[in-house]
Amino acid sequence: MRRRISVIGGGLAGLTAALTAAEAGARVTLYEAHSSLGGRARTADAPYRTNEGPHALYYRGPHWTWLKQHDLLPAMAPLPPLEGSRFRFRRDGRLRKVPPAAMLRLVRRRDAPVDRDFHSWAAGIAGEAGARAAARYSAVAIFHHDPGSLSAAFVLERLRRATALPPEAHYPAGGWGSLVGLMASRAWDMGVRIEVGARVGELPQDGPVVVATSLPAARTLLGDASLTWPSGRTALVDLAVRERRGDAFVVSDLDSPGWLERFTAQDPALAPAGEQLIQGQVPVAPEEGRAAGVARAEELLDLGYPGWRDRTVWRREALAAGRTGAVDPVGSTWRDRPRVDRGGGVYLAGDQVAAPGVLSEVSFASAITAVTLALGERRLGAVA
Structure with missing residues (x-):
């Protein structure tokens, strides 16, 4: 039987x-x-095919391999070329084209201790500013308001995966x-x-x-x-805006953990013609509410998507509590x-x-x- x-x-x-x-x-x-x-x-139904927060599938991991072996990988939207993709970083209140060099020194490290917090360990290698930038950038794969307080081994693994070249993050065409x-x-x-x-x-x-x-x-x-x-909490902000030449593809916040991504840069079918779909996630602390995260997301929007308020044709917000995976x-x-x-x-x-x-x-x-x-x-x- x-x-x-x-x-x-x-x-x-x-x-x-x-x-x-x-x-x-x-x-x-x-x-x-x-x-x-x-x-x-x-994935939400058209016209705005949003996921519940920004999603990506990392192709070097075992999940990708299993899906491929079982012929379950959907068509992937082509990634924008790194050159000209307008991948930007907020640092000291301004948009930059590259992260601080000190942060990149950490990416080359092969391992980190489990029994030390990431910030104090990383500061000994890359200095205080480099450690803060690296911790905040890692939020794209951690969704936590204070990644620097977590296990150094946990954060470094995600930092290395999120900064790998060529990029590991891939996007199923049409959404997840x-x-x-x-x-x-x-x-x-x-x-x-x-x-x-x-x-x-x-x-x-x-x-x-x-x-x-x-x-x-x-x-x-x-x-x-x-x-x-433990898990993380994030404010989710989804926007559809009318197209404008020069909009950023990604804005990564190195002043405070946060991330915005223009998903139609690789998959225009996610929104109607002439519109761009932007999805963002901003970690919020236990004592903060959705409004605090949304306010920080709007600061990133002001930098990466000038005039977005007048161009907005659709908007949605949410608070994701306990839905962002484990943090160690x-x-x-x-x-x-x-x-x-x-x-x-x-x-x-x-x-x-x-x-x-x-x-x-x-x-x-x-x-x-x-x-x-x-x-x-x-x-x-x-x-x-």
């Missing part, structure tokens, strides 16, 4: 778990509380929904039973269960108060996060659990591990 496995959550982690289990021959049922799959990887669509179609073809609009209040009892929800949702479902880990404090690594195996045939997957990687890679790695442990299939490649 084929083994049964249930997956709760239809985001990237849940879809990866469902596909992996089906590939191993299991009978899979996937439950998604919303009316559509994708989780934070959903195109990737979700491919994964969902493959799951249907493999016989996965998908139930949307199905909010699960109690765990299924007919086999192992992979809980691939946010960590707060898993904590409530499992009644396990230990399921906590000083003295901790991914191995210290909530473990995948919860006992009793229950397994966790998602971006705040004990698995390595950057951004979506954590969801992917934890999903593979969860299914490997659930089915006892060591060949699937569980994370040690």
Whole structure:
């Protein structure tokens, strides 16, 4: 008889778990509380095909390799050439074309200590200004209001990935929904039973269960108060503006963590003809609200997109709390996060659990591990 496995959550982690289990021959049922799959990887319908905050897929990571091996990589929007792409940095209140040289010295480092904060470690190498700039730039892959206070090893890995040349960040054409669509179609073809609009209040009892929800949702479902880990909060600002020659492609804030990106620079189909789609994320501290982050985003808009207020044809704002993945404090690594195996045939997957990687890679790695442990299939490649 084929083994049964249930997956709760239809985001990237849940879809990866469902596909992996089906590939191993299991009978899979996937439950998604919303009316559509994708989780934070959903893409809004036209005319403005926004993601829930700026998204990118890092091509050197294991997630990219797995998607390619399974013929699940969607078409990628071509990256603008680095020369002439108008990649800009705010430093000392002005836009610059290059980051400080001291920051770049840190990128060449191969490793950093786990038990020191990034700022104090980096300042000994690149000076105070270089350490601050590097920490703030790393926010594009961390989403935290104070990256310099986190583990030096954690921040350096993300800094190196985010500054690699050629760039690791790639963008699915049409938004991340195109990737979700491919994964969902493959799951249907493999016989996965998908139930949307199905909010699960109690765990299924007919086999192992992979809980691939946010960590707060898993904590409530499992009644396990230990399921906590630090994350970040960001103010999200989405704009559609009329085209103007000379608008920046990216504005990275080195005075305070923040990031704006003009996504139509590589994929014009994300907005109507003659309009540009800009998405931004600005980390906010625990005591701050959305307004503080939006105000900082508007400062970046003033610098990188002159006249944007008069050109705006659509705007949306949100506060993303606890949805930005795990951050590792000083003295901790991914191995210290909530473990995948919860006992009793229950397994966790998602971006705040004990698995390595950057951004979506954590969801992917934890999903593979969860299914490997659930089915006892060591060949699937569980994370040690």
